[in-house]
Amino acid sequence: MGKMEKTDSVNQEIQMVAFKLKREEYGVSILNVQEIKRLTDITRVPFTPDFFKGVMNLRGSVLPVIDLKKRLGLPAGDYSEDTRIIIVKVEEISIGMIVDAVTEVLTIGIDHIDAPKTVSDSSDSKENGKFISGVGNLNNRLVIMLNLNEIVGLTGDSK
Amino acid sequence: MDTNQYMEMFLEESREHLQSLNDCLLELEHNPEDAAVLNEIFRSAHTIKGMSATMGFTEIAELTHEMENVLDLLRKEQLKADEDIVDTIFKCVDMLEQMIENVAGGENVKVDVSTLVNKLNAIANGDFAPKTATVSSSDSAASLASDLEQTKNNKNDIKLNTTDIAVINSAHISGLQAVHITVTLAESCLLKSARAYMVMNALDEVGEVVKSIPPTDDLEHEKFEHSFDVVFLTGMEAKKIENILLSISEIETVTTEIITVDSSATIDSADKGLAAVPVAKPVVKTVEKEIEKKVAGPSSNNGAHDKKLKSGQSVRVDIDKLDSLMNLVGELVINKTRLEQIGNTHRITELVETIEQMDRVTTDLQSVVMKVRMVPVGQVFNRFPRMVRDLAKELNKEINLTIEGEETELDRTVIDEIGDPLVHLIRNSLDHGIEHPEDRQAKGKSKVGEVGLVARHEGNNVIIMVTDDGKGINPTVIKNKAAEKGLITQEDADAMDDGEAVRLVFLAGFSTADVVTDVSGRGVGMDVVRSKIEALGGLIDVETKIDEGSIFKIKLPLTLAIIQALLVKVQEEIYAIPLGSIDSTINITPDDIKTVQNKEVILLRGQIIPIVRLDNVLNVPQTQEKSGDDLFVVVVHMGERKSGIIVDNLIGQQEIVIKTLGKLLAGLKVISGATVLGNGQVALILDVGTLMQ
Numbered sequence: 136m137g138k139m140e141k142t143d144s145v146n147q148e149i150q151m152v153a154f155k156l157k158r159e160e161y162g163v164s165i166l167n168v169q170e171i172k173r174l175t176d177i178t179r180v181p182f183t184p185d186f187f188k189g190v191m192n193l194r195g196s197v198l199p200v201i202d203l204k205k206r207l208g209l210p211a212g213d214y215s216e217d218t219r220i221i222i223v224k225v226e227e228i229s230i231g232m233i234v235d236a237v238t239e240v241l242t243i244g245i246d247h248i249d250a251p252k253t254v255s256d257s258s259d260s261k262e263n264g265k266f267i268s269g270v271g272n273l274n275n276r277l278v279i280m281l282n283l284n285e286i287v288g289l290t291g292d293s294k
Numbered sequence: 295m296d297t298n299q300y301m302e303m304f305l306e307e308s309r310e311h312l313q314s315l316n317d318c319l320l321e322l323e324h325n326p327e328d329a330a331v332l333n334e335i336f337r338s339a340h341t342i343k344g345m346s347a348t349m350g351f352t353e354i355a356e357l358t359h360e361m362e363n364v365l366d367l368l369r370k371e372q373l374k375a376d377e378d379i380v381d382t383i384f385k386c387v388d389m390l391e392q393m394i395e396n397v398a399g400g401e402n403v404k405v406d407v408s409t410l411v412n413k414l415n416a417i418a419n420g421d422f423a424p425k426t427a428t429v430s431s432s433d434s435a436a437s438l439a440s441d442l443e444q445t446k447n448n449k450n451d452i453k454l455n456t457t458d459i460a461v462i463n464s465a466h467i468s469g470l471q472a473v474h475i476t477v478t479l480a481e482s483c484l485l486k487s488a489r490a491y492m493v494m495n496a497l498d499e500v501g502e503v504v505k506s507i508p509p510t511d512d513l514e515h516e517k518f519e520h521s522f523d524v525v526f527l528t529g530m531e532a533k534k535i536e537n538i539l540l541s542i543s544e545i546e547t548v549t550t551e552i553i554t555v556d557s558s559a560t561i562d563s564a565d566k567g568l569a570a571v572p573v574a575k576p577v578v579k580t581v582e583k584e585i586e587k588k589v590a591g592p593s594s595n596n597g598a599h600d601k602k603l604k605s606g607q608s609v610r611v612d613i614d615k616l617d618s619l620m621n622l623v624g625e626l627v628i629n630k631t632r633l634e635q636i637g638n639t640h641r642i643t644e645l646v647e648t649i650e651q652m653d654r655v656t657t658d659l660q661s662v663v664m665k666v667r668m669v670p671v672g673q674v675f676n677r678f679p680r681m682v683r684d685l686a687k688e689l690n691k692e693i694n695l696t697i698e699g700e701e702t703e704l705d706r707t708v709i710d711e712i713g714d715p716l717v718h719l720i721r722n723s724l725d726h727g728i729e730h731p732e733d734r735q736a737k738g739k740s741k742v743g744e745v746g747l748v749a750r751h752e753g754n755n756v757i758i759m760v761t762d763d764g765k766g767i768n769p770t771v772i773k774n775k776a777a778e779k780g781l782i783t784q785e786d787a788d789a790m791d792d793g794e795a796v797r798l799v800f801l802a803g804f805s806t807a808d809v810v811t812d813v814s815g816r817g818v819g820m821d822v823v824r825s826k827i828e829a830l831g832g833l834i835d836v837e838t839k840i841d842e843g844s845i846f847k848i849k850l851p852l853t854l855a856i857i858q859a860l861l862v863k864v865q866e867e868i869y870a871i872p873l874g875s876i877d878s879t880i881n882i883t884p885d886d887i888k889t890v891q892n893k894e895v896i897l898l899r900g901q902i903i904p905i906v907r908l909d910n911v912l913n914v915p916q917t918q919e920k921s922g923d924d925l926f927v928v929v930v931h932m933g934e935r936k937s938g939i940i941v942d943n944l945i946g947q948q949e950i951v952i953k954t955l956g957k958l959l960a961g962l963k964v965i966s967g968a969t970v971l972g973n974g975q976v977a978l979i980l981d982v983g984t985l986m987q
Contacts (some may be wrong), residue, residue, distance in 0.1 A: 178976040179421055179867065180955070181912040182963055190976050194627035196954045196970040228957055230410055287958070289650065 137241065151271070153278055154221060154234040158206050161234070162241060162271065169222045169229060171237055174214055191231055192220065200231035203233040206286060207266055225283045232286070241278060243271040246287045248280065301397075304349050306610065308394045311338040315387045316680045319380060323683075326375035335383075336365045342390065344514055344871030348487075354393050357407045360414040361386050367418060382413050384680075423935050430592055461504055462553065465527040470502070472553040472979065473532055475539070478521040483544040486937070487516045492542050493524075498536065501528030520546070522693065525553065577822035613706060614665055623656070623663050624856065631972035660856065668852075669709045671749045671758070676746060677713075678720060685724050692731050692742040693724060699749035704756050708850055712758070715823040719760040719846050722820075727764030727844055736820075737841060739763065755874075756850045763843040767836070769795035776801065796838050800824040828932075828983055831857075831874065857952060861945035862928060865914045868977040869941075870950055870969055875982040877936060879930040879944060884923060896927065896938055903929065905938040906985060911964065928948070930982045937986040952979065 151162035152171070169186050177189040186205035190197050200220060205211055217236035222229060248269045268282040296411030296918050318335045322328065328346045339361045346354035361383060367373040377956040462472045475497075479489055497503050507523040522876060528535065532550035602969070630652055637646040675697050686693040704712070723863070728734075735741055746761040769792040776798045777787045787795070799820045827834045831851045838844035851857065851874060859870040880898065887894050887905065894905045905927065927938040950969040955962065966981035 176975045178968070178978065179915075179960070180959065180965065180978065181914075183959070183964075189980075190959075192970045192974050193977050194954075195628060195970060197955060197970070199956060199958050211768070230958065 136285060148242050151241045151243060151244065151278065151280065152221065152231055152237065153239055153241045154219070154237045156207070156209055156235055160238065160276065160278045161203075162243075162280050163221070163223060163283060164280075167223045167283055169224050172220045172222065174218045174229070174233070188233060192222070193229075193231075198222065198229055200233060201286075203232040203234055203286075206232075208287060211260065223287075225284055225287045230287050230293050241271070243278070245275060247272050251282075274284060300349065302346075303610075304345050305394065305398050308342055308345060308390075311342050312387060312391050312394065313676055314338045315390075317676065319384055319387065320679050320683060322375055323377075323380050326380075329369065332365065332369045332375075336362065336369055336386065338900045339365060347511075347514060351393070351397060353405060353407055354397075355394075355408060357386060357390060360411045360418075363418045364414050373417070382410070382417065386410055386414070386496060432481050447609065462525075462527065465502075470501070470529050473526045473528060473535065474551045474553050475524045475526055475535065476521055476547075476549045477524065477539060478546045480544045480546045481520060483520070486518070486520070487514050489542065489544055490514075490518075490522060493539055493545070496538055496542060497524065497526055497535075500530050500535065501526055503527075532782035538596075574721055576649075576651075611666075615970075616663075616706070620663055620667065623660050624953075626656055627660060627856070627922075627949070627951060628661060628970045628972065628974075632974065635972045637960065664705070664852075664856070667704075667706045669706050670700060671702045671704050671712075671756070672697075673753060674709055674713045674716060675700045675747055675749070678716070679904045681717070682720065682724065682745065683936055687722065688731065689724060691724065691728055693728060694742050695745050695746055695747065697747045702749040702751060702756055704850065708756075708830055711826065711850075712850070713832075715826050715848070716747075716758070716760065718820075718823050720747070723760055723764065723844070723846075724760040727762035729765050752849070758848040758850065760846045760848075760888070761843065764870070766840040766842055766844055767796050767799065767838040768840055771800050772796060794934070796836055799836065800834065831872070831945070833932075856949055858947060859950045859979065860928065860947050862908075862926070862939075862941040862942050863945055864908045864912065864941040865917050867912075868915055868945065868971065868975070869912075870948075870979045870983065871930065871939070873927055873947060875932060877931050880927050880938075881931065882925050882927055884925060886925075898929065898936075901936070903936050903938045904986075905940055907940045909942075930986070932983045935986060937982075938982075939985065950979070 150165040152168045153160055153162045155161070166190050175191055177191050179189045180187065183189075186202050188189075188200045188202045191200050192198075202211065212235070214233070215235070218233060220231040220233055220236045220239065222231050224230075237245075248271045251264065251267045251269050265285050266282055267279055269280045271278040271280055315335060315338045318331050318338070321331045325331065339358050343355050343358035343362065346352075346358065364373070364379065364383070368375050368379070373379065389405065389407065389410055396405065398768050418699060465472060477490075477493055480485055483489055494503060494506070494510070494513070504525040504527055506525070508518045512518060513522060515748075526535070532552065536548045536550055539545055630649070633649050633652070637649050650936075664980050678697070679695055682693055682695040723745050724743075728745065729737070729739075731741045734743065744761075744763045746759070748757075748759045748761065750757050769790075771793045773787040774781075776782045776783050776795075782790075782800065793948075800823075801821060824834050827850070829846055833849045835847045835849075836844060837847070858873040860873055860876055861868055861870055863869075882896060886896055888897070889895065890902065894907075895902050896905055897903075909916075926941050928941060929936060929938050931937075950971075952967045953969060955965065955968055959965075964981055964984050965978045967970065967979045968976050969979060971977050
């Protein structure tokens with residue numbers, strides 16, 4: 136029986152790109168990640184919300200970039216050597232997210248992920264709860280998993 | 295046979311042939327006797343029939359087949375193309391169009407063609423019989439016909455046999471000889487129908503195919519073994535024909551024999567039918583469907599020649615592929631600019647020389663790619679003759695449409711978008727512009743209204759004009775209407791000159807209905823036309839004179855993908871302003887700025903121009919103090935309106951590749967797109983139209 140359980144959990148693992156915002160660790164599914172870039176020139180676009188950093192040049196095409204910390208309502212901070220832009224693709228829309236540092240690619244079993252409900256209750260802002268799809272627990276290392284659909288769903292917020 | 299891979303081709307070609315049918319029918323309406331036009335119509339219908347039968351669209355094939363019957367009678371001058379017949383054929387073409395669009399949409403809609411088929415049959419049968427009698431009695435082969443009547447009792451067969459022999463006989467008189475050709479295909483040949491088709495085509499070029507055994511329908515459906523027989527009229531030596539046919543691949547053997555049809559023995563052999571006919575003997579079997587292959591008169595050859603010229607050598611390419619090619623070239627241009635900057639900074643002579651070479655190549659490449667994307671505007675224009683005809687009938691007006699410059703080329707993206715606005719403008723001209731014939735005569739004008747559609751190049755732009763010699767637009771009526779609707783104040787209206795007043799028709803909320811005539815448009819106002827054209831980076835203007843007519847003039851950029859722009863700097867940010875909307879750039883001092891009703895304006899050559907401070911409008915973060923007193927003003931225009939944009943610095947003119955900002959930022963005001971500069975930085979492109987509002 137024990138063996139069976141193990142193979143089951145192997146089948147139900149997901150790979151995440153883990154990154155840091157301040158001291159918290161976050162993750163997005165590796166299937167959504169197109170590439171990770173160092174910080175480059177970003178052109179400000181007027182008439183966009185505060186978290187919208189601007190647009191960048193990704194090999195000739197123009198890509199919107201958001202500041203993930205501002206998007207999640209976290210206090211903004213300066214950029215550093217470790218700052219990266221994670222380019223994710225959700226439903227045909229590509230977008231860059233500025234994060235403080237990219238740590239590693241993690242493999243987490245589904246059974247180690249808690250539902251977002253437990254987190255959003257403890258979260259001080261109800262609004263920010265919608266961005267979180269769950270919390271992965273890897274030997275007491277907590278990885279907050281993001282709901283990219285909500286994060287990219289800019290159109291509703293910008294108006 | 296799996297026909298899916300041929301679907302695109304079938305649809306494309308059917309559409310082309312339908313267009314040609316429409317064009318030719320219009321031509322036929324004016325010249326009912328024109329044999330070349332009739333032949334062209336016949337060929338198009340025949341091709342559609344063949345293609346649709348191969349693809350398994352039996353209804354389309356059936357309808358075209360019936361059309362052919364009528365067309366054939368027209369061609370043989372046994373029927374005259376009167377209004378009723380042409381109308382019926384037009385209706386058939388409409389029906390075919392609908393059926394083909396159904397096929398394209400993947401819909402399996404059953405269309406009832408029986409009404410039209412019956413109508414066609416009525417035309418074919420009603421007029422056919424009596425006229426044939428007169429034709430055959432006056433025919434040189436009349437004696438032969440009576441001979442035949444003795445040997446054969448089936449009237450239908452005799453009648454058609456006569457025609458065949460009459461054709462051969464009359465060909466003899468004009469110095470052509472009838473040749474019986476037997477073509478044997480290679481055992482290994484897979485696409486027998488295709489080879490047979492190629493043989494027929496090759497023969498069509500050097501003479502006339504009177505008949506084939508098995509009939510063409512069966513040839514098209516591969517209902518034959520490895521050989522088939524053709525009766526052929528030509529002035530060419532038999533040997534030469536053999537050589538021509540043998541040059542087609544997978545043809546094994548070709549034998550020819552000259553036919554003489556004077557003896558009754560020939561006719562006897564004809565009666566025995568296909569199976570009994572020895573290969574070397576002349577074959578004159580009657581199958582009703584075959585009439586279509588007998589191309590009557592020498593004019594048919596001209597027609598075939600025309601068609602060949604039209605097709606030329608070309609490849610159909612998916613527009614998406616062209617778009618990605620365009621994108622790649624765009625990136626190349628960006629990188630080239632970047633290299634240029636590196637070369638200039640580091641002053642490496644060899645590098646600079648190489649870059650110059652590369653510059654030439656990329657410029658050429660770019661212009662070639664642009665040209666590939668160019669499509670003649672005729673593609674849009676060609677639907678209008680038909681539309682004007684139908685509309686004129688509907689409105690009881692007489693209208694002559696002239697089209698000029700249909701070969702003028704425009705970018706594919708513009709072509710796709712320009713159709714609807716033009717439809718609207720032309721409908722307007724017909725509805726509101728051209729008067730009824732009586733009114734026109736009362737005014738001393740010709741009864742027939744002239745509507746013109748003109749396209750031509752003008753610098754880097756294409757001008758499309760819709761003109762009419764109708765009643766024109768009355769500025770006073772327009773002004774009153776606009777004031778009544780609250781679009782302008784009465785004072786504004788009084789201050790307006792006629793030109794400005796007429797332009798009010800482009801205002802949103804200004805309905806043309808019940809202003810110019812009682813007939814309204816289709817619910818799309820002129821403001822929609824204007825915004826569509828402005829969205830394409832174009833402009834629309836109108837000139838009009840009461841009782842002399844109106845001219846709607848559209849100015850469009852050749853392309854939308856790469857434009858010339860002026861780069862300007864505001865604080866640390868760089869923006870691009872399309873050169874097309876820039877009037878001039880001037881240097882002013884802060885003292886030059888005056889205020890009118892709390893709005894900042896400048897005076898430029900006596901004209902009051904409102905100004906826009908770009909840093910305020912775009913909320914540009916202040917990073918540095920303004921130095922010096924000089925202000926740079928870029929004077930832009932949208933239509934007749936002008937505006938001055940204050941910027942910190944002018945960087946220079948540059949060719950930029952327009953990139954979209956993507957779905958997320960769609961609908962952003964003032965910014966119409968972005969471009970990547972030589973240093974890899976992204977600069978935003980300003981939308982002058984919204985900036986001025």
